[in-house]
Amino acid sequence: MLPQTPPPGPTRPGFWRSPLRGPWLTSVFGLVLLVGIALMFVSGLVSYAAYNPDLAVGNDKTPDKGLLGFYLFSWPTRPYWLYRLNQGVHVTLGVTLIPVLLAKLWSVVPKLFSWPPVRSVSHALERLSLLMLVGGALFEFVTGVLNVQLHYLFPGSFYTLHFYGAWVFIGGFVVHVAFRVPTVAKSLRGRSWRTELRTPAVRTEPEPPDPTGLVTPNPAAPTMSRRGALGMVGAGSLALLVVTAGQSIGGSLRKTALLAPHGQEPGKGPNGFQINKTAANVGIRDRDVGPDWRLTVRGNGRETVLDRAQLMALPRHLSALPIACVEGWSTDDQTWDGVRLSELAALVGIDRDAPGVFVESAQRGGSFASAHLRDNQVRDPLSLLAVRVNGADLSRDHGHPARIIVPANPGVHNTKWVTRLTFGAPS
Ligand SMILES: Nc1nc2c(c(=O)[nH]1)N[C@H]1C(S)=C(S)[C@@H](COP(=O)(O)O)O[C@H]1N2
Numbered sequence: 120m121l122p123q124t125p126p127p128g129p130t131r132p133g134f135w136r137s138p139l140r141g142p143w144l145t146s147v148f149g150l151v152l153l154v155g156i157a158l159m160f161v162s163g164l165v166s167y168a169a170y171n172p173d174l175a176v177g178n179d180k181t182p183d184k185g186l187l188g189f190y191l192f193s194w195p196t197r198p199y200w201l202y203r204l205n206q207g208v209h210v211t212l213g214v215t216l217i218p219v220l221l222a223k224l225w226s227v228v229p230k231l232f233s234w235p236p237v238r239s240v241s242h243a244l245e246r247l248s249l250l251m252l253v254g255g256a257l258f259e260f261v262t263g264v265l266n267v268q269l270h271y272l273f274p275g276s277f278y279t280l281h282f283y284g285a286w287v288f289i290g291g292f293v294v295h296v297a298f299r300v301p302t303v304a305k306s307l308r309g310r311s312w313r314t315e316l317r318t319p320a321v322r323t324e325p326e327p328p329d330p331t332g333l334v335t336p337n338p339a340a341p342t343m344s345r346r347g348a349l350g351m352v353g354a355g356s357l358a359l360l361v362v363t364a365g366q367s368i369g370g371s372l373r374k375t376a377l378l379a380p381h382g383q384e385p386g387k388g389p390n391g392f393q394i395n396k397t398a399a400n401v402g403i404r405d406r407d408v409g410p411d412w413r414l415t416v417r418g419n420g421r422e423t424v425l426d427r428a429q430l431m432a433l434p435r436h437l438s439a440l441p442i443a444c445v446e447g448w449s450t451d452d453q454t455w456d457g458v459r460l461s462e463l464a465a466l467v468g469i470d471r472d473a474p475g476v477f478v479e480s481a482q483r484g485g486s487f488a489s490a491h492l493r494d495n496q497v498r499d500p501l502s503l504l505a506v507r508v509n510g511a512d513l514s515r516d517h518g519h520p521a522r523i524i525v526p527a528n529p530g531v532h533n534t535k536w537v538t539r540l541t542f543g544a545p546s
């Protein structure tokens with residue numbers, strides 16, 4: 120049996136002494152997170168649908184998702200900036216919410232040590248849901264930030280981790296919100312915003328003792344007002360927003376994206392925009408993309424092989440489209456020049472109602488070496504196998520001799536160094 124009186128240390132109610140802790144402050148942070156995390160969850164699910172994981176095993180990083188894939192839908196190609204917008208919101212918001220998440224956790228930390236650790240079955244269940252909630256939140260934020268900053272730290276497994284993590288987290292989140300809505304409503308009504316925002320540190324008093332156990336029975340002298348605490352967290356969020364958003368908004372704001380892991384100095388000229396993996400990064404050799412390079416087009420029981428001159432001689436079209444990476448950064452619209460995917464299908468006799476295509480590259484291995492595109496993506500007249508960009512040949516790092524560019528497509532499916540297209544590939 121555990122002793123009834125808590126052992127000395129953080130389990131003692133008087134151990135945590137900040138006079139700011141209390142249901143009001145926690146509710147303010149909670150409300151911001153409620154709205155922010157709902158948006159994160161939706162944009163995250165949408166982002167995952169953009170990979171068309173229900174299309175083919177090659178695209179599906181979570182083949183065991185079962186019911187969790189209930190919402191998947193065929194990802195559209197218009198508006199062409201849809202993925203760019205969604206991913207920009209998801210990543211920028213996630214980074215911006217970090218100070219709020221930390222502040223919220225700080226404000227409830229005494230409860231982590233509540234004594235006795237488990238009082239009853241329902242208390243045990245509640246604590247389990249909190250474990251899912253707090254563990255899940257930290258896990259999602261940490262994996263998200265690591266993926267952005269270290270650029271695919273966990274190649275292949277990021278989707279799996281982040282996707283299942285999101286479901287565990289949201290389970291705890293829904294239970295938590297359902298239990299806490301009354302407390303939040305009551306706490307927020309219990310104090311006036313105007314008064315809080317006018318109260319300096321010297322006049323800051325603890326909230327009245329509360330059943331939630333957040334208010335310390337042993338307050339230390341205030342070193343900061345609630346206004347100051349909110350201001351500090353808000354300023355932290357704003358600072359992160361300012362140094363992050365530019366990577367997705369682009370234009371002259373790109374220079375403000377100090378936290379952007381890629382493309383600070385993408386160079387000048389027609390190919391002067393962000394590169395994710397360079398050719399050297401993924402082991403592309405000279406001979407893979409030199410004069411011996413060939414494009415094989417398959418489908419409809421036929422096969423055609425083209426060299427670069429033959430590919431260049433096909434009718435070409437221009438598409439102004441961005442590259443938008445799962446990491447949140449995106450380029451401004453670039454003017455791509457290439458052969459329509461639907462017209463490449465025609466080379467093997469598929470003249471109308473083109474099916475999806477399986478795209479393979481000269482890259483040997485790695486999770487981005489190939490991708491499946493859906494029929495709507497193949498049929499969109501803006502979808503190209505690009506050979507030039509902004510009036511110049513593609514640079515090797517941007518996928519020379521030929522790369523995919525499809526509207527609203529996640530960057531990772533815009534395969535570079537393409538060598539083979541298989542239309543109507545069995546999925
Ligand atoms: N073969 C191949 N294609 C690839 C990749 C890769 O690693 N290998 N990276 C993808 C990713 S994650 C992105 S965001 C885009 C980036 O294109 P860019 O480097 O031309 O900007 O290329 C995609 N195409």
Ligand SMILES: [Mo]
Pocket residue numbers: 395443444445446530531
């Ligand atoms: Mo990417």
